[in-house]
Amino acid sequence: MTDWITTPVEPRLLRGALDVERTAHGILPHRLPAWARKQFPDPYLAMVEAQPSGVRLALRTRATAIELDVLPTKTVYQGAPVPPDGVYDLVVDGKLTGRASVPGGNTHTIDMATWSAVTRPGPMGTARFAALPAGEKDVEIWLPQTEITELIALRTDAPVATAPRHGRRVWLHHGSSISHGSTAESPTATWPALAAARGGVELINLGFGGNALLDPFTARAMRDTPADLISLKVGINLANADLMRLRGFSPAVHGFLDTLREGHPTTPLLVVSPVLCPIQEDTPGPVAPDFDAPKLRFRALSDPSDRTSGRLTLTLIRDELSRIITQRSADDPNLHYLDGRSLYGEPDFAELPLPDQLHPDPAGHRRIGERFADWAFGDDGPFAVSGG
Structure with missing residues (x-):
């Protein structure tokens, strides 16, 4: 006994x-x-x-x-x-x-x-x-x-x-359901957990399913949290929820980054755009469950031609994020951008399709985590030990 x-x-x-x-x-x-x-x-x-x-x-x-x-x-x-x-x-x-x-x-x-x-x-x-x-x-x-x-x-x-921390750096990450790990097989198999293990860092995962909507309270919480490395993966749910138009999106991104920099003025900060999601690439939101499908799947409810008045698509979001980060990084050398399609793009969708049209399967999580770690924590990456 x-x-x-x-x-x-x-x-x-x-x-x-x-x-x-x-x-x-x-x-x-x-x-x-x-x-x-x-x-x-x-x-x-x-x-x-x-x-x-x-x-x-x-x-x-x-x-x-x-x-x-x-x-x-x-x-x-x-x-x-x-x-x-x-x-x-x-x-x-x-x-x-x-x-x-x-x-x-x-x-x-x-x-x-x-x-x-x-x-x-x-x-x-x-x-x-x-x-x-x-x-x-x-x-x-x-x-x-x-x-x-x-x-x-x-x-x-x-x-x-x-347990001691063994001098490991703290990585603070914010994202949506893919970062949350809603379809990962276990908590250490979410892509951020896999990347953190590969990079030898302590993870704080603020991935929230259905969210990452540039909420000011999340920015303030991150501003006040001690961290050595910060990343923000944003965009998919702003399109999925049809929450904003371009006019509101761009200032909201600037405001979120401004708040982060209040508490972390020189911390390596990486902004990641959405991974490939074909139903939202050039079709505005919202998306909703397809109740006619035999298993859980999502579909876009709008028409691809309805991109007036700055309605957000993933293509538009990526273009704007790239523009914003390019503009800001001229005065902020520790600010970086990564196109999410380099983590999961068209060849990956052909090999490892999104089972519900929105989220990767466990193999997709592994691929995203490994690619992120190799890029961000690699010798020339923004999260390299000598980087930033």
């Missing part, structure tokens, strides 16, 4: 969260601070920012067995297949060593026709890991990127301490 040691789950053990909320059960990691959460009326953003993409427990321990009690909240889209339980990735000294899932928990059901939602309560569960390597080691438990996860109790068969 294991002699368990219970360690309170405290914020000091967490990486990748900007805030922690005390709940009736334990603690709930957040990826936006409390003051920012008061400034948006969107319940979908409230859901996705509480999904802990990139958030992990970071421990230094001799333990060979770990149990983590959690209360997950799982999202189900009405009419779509029920997704599998989320994955908890165990990383020991930088290597993926184990995976676990937790059945049960709350169920948050969204009607995609009306975007109304109902939450049904459920029981807590336990993620269990056994047969860890003996000896002192760094252990990370990465939380499921698409399940809100309340952390209740941590049990181990040896004492735990906060």
